[in-house]
Amino acid sequence: MRALFLGAFVFLVGVLSAGHCLAAGQPRVPREFIPYFERAAARYDVPVGALYSISYVESGFKPWAMNVAGRPVFFKSREETVAAVRYLLSIGHKNFDTGLMQINVQWIRRYNICPELIVDPGFSTLLGARVVHGAISQNGADWK
16 A cells, blocks of 8 residues: 555656646756756656656755655765765664655665765666656556
């Protein structure tokens, strides 16, 4: 059921919000991130608008953003974010998301991703697209 909810959320955000996010007065996708989103969308065959929307909603296009146990935290640098990820991993924290696509700690642990890589915007969009692709593959494109 949780996967179905996630799938429906991703689909609706991507379809309904992508145009709004980009055209109706909302902040535009920062130019430097567009190639990352396009590459990730093409590699994993997911709508680029869905990736834009997820990043906008989850991090506000801020690559140094984190969510720790439901509390948003915004760091000023990559180095600060890496240090925070290292610390949270070292104490076994089980509930945090980080980076442009707000990758959850479960994925960081599952794939043994180093903190320097997980906060990289290009890598974050690739892994985010992989997660979305997995949800589509598991639940179908129509989310029924």
